[in-house]
Amino acid sequence: MRADTAYHGEMGERFAAQATDSxxxxxxxxxxxxxxxxxxxxxxxxxxxCGAGHYAAxxxxxxxxxxxxxxxxxxxxxxxxxxxxxxxxxxxxxxxEPLAFLEDQSFDLAVMALVYHHIDAREQLLAxxxxxxxxxxxxxxxxxxxxxxxxxxxxxxxxDERVELPFGGRFALSYWxxxxxxxxxxxxxxxxxxxxxxxxxxxxxxxxxxxxxxxKTHTSPSFLAVRLRRP
Numbered sequence: 001m002r003a004d005t006a007y008h009g010e011m012g013e014r015f016a017a018q019a020t021d022s023x024x025x026x027x028x029x030x031x032x033x034x035x036x037x038x039x040x041x042x043x044x045x046x047x048x049x050c051g052a053g054h055y056a057a058x059x060x061x062x063x064x065x066x067x068x069x070x071x072x073x074x075x076x077x078x079x080x081x082x083x084x085x086x087x088x089x090x091x092x093x094x095x096x097e098p099l100a101f102l103e104d105q106s107f108d109l110a111v112m113a114l115v116y117h118h119i120d121a122r123e124q125l126l127a128x129x130x131x132x133x134x135x136x137x138x139x140x141x142x143x144x145x146x147x148x149x150x151x152x153x154x155x156x157x158x159x160d161e162r163v164e165l166p167f168g169g170r171f172a173l174s175y176w177x178x179x180x181x182x183x184x185x186x187x188x189x190x191x192x193x194x195x196x197x198x199x200x201x202x203x204x205x206x207x208x209x210x211x212x213x214x215x216k217t218h219t220s221p222s223f224l225a226v227r228l229r230r231p
Contacts, residue, residue, distance in 0.1 A: 019054055023202050023210035025114070028217050029142050029225070030054065032200030033113055036140055036227040040064045043108040046132060048095060048125075049115030053080030056088045059111070068102070070095065096121045098128055105134040114223070116183075117143045117175040126190035133230040139192055141228070145199065145221035149177040183224070192228035200225055 019025040033055070041063035047056050050069030059067055067088040071077050077090055084090070091101060096119065110129050119125055129139060150157045152165075158179055164172040188194065200223045206214040216222070 023206040023213035027206035028200045028202040032225045045109045046107045048112045051076045053083040102132045110139045112141045137230045139228045142225040145224045146180045196227040198225045
């Protein structure tokens with residue numbers, strides 16, 4: 001994620017806070033991705049775009065042996081440090097650059113939750129993920145749903161462009177809208193094997209957090225999540 005698209009300062013702090021109990025992050029994306037992860041007992045995990053450490057915390061509670069979090073935002077990493085203490089290793093790093101500080105085949109699981117669509121250098125990042133995963137390791141990726149983006153932004157479904165989504169009244173999230181064909185094509189082209197695809201809907205907890213968004217996820221797709229294997 002380029003420095004100018006990372007969630008810095010007040011924007012990062014607000015995003016970290018809302019991700020704790022939001023209908024979309026906490027009760028739609030995260031449950032779906034953790035279900036796709038399956039049994040993580042004893043696994044070595046790298047969380048790319050770890051944000052405020054919500055995934056890292058849950059993976060550790062589920063039995064992961066070791067979690068490394070990587071994010072480009074100082075404010076998000078401060079929130080992650082408060083949440084995780086010394087239970088995880090955190091790195092501030094621009095995901096547009098190679099993961100040179102991570103060793104070859106050092107992880108069993110890589111998680112990239114709602115991060116992929118922010119990245120420009122996606123081919124390079126996927127090659128780096130493949131390098132740091134052991135053979136047979138798992139990659140989990142979630143992204144905005146192509147149909148949801150088309151419904152919201154309009155124009156051609158086949159548009160391949162950066163868009164901006166308003167956030168918190170004063171900010172905007174910048175990311176790439178892409179077709180299903182492009183999203184899966186890039187992952188498969190990088191040498192990963194698709195094992196499962198999900199179109200997450202909010203869990204019942206979201207009814208309390210945000211009834212309107214709960215209903216929306218059950219009538220219009222918001223996210224797409226995939227589980228892939230590194231051969």
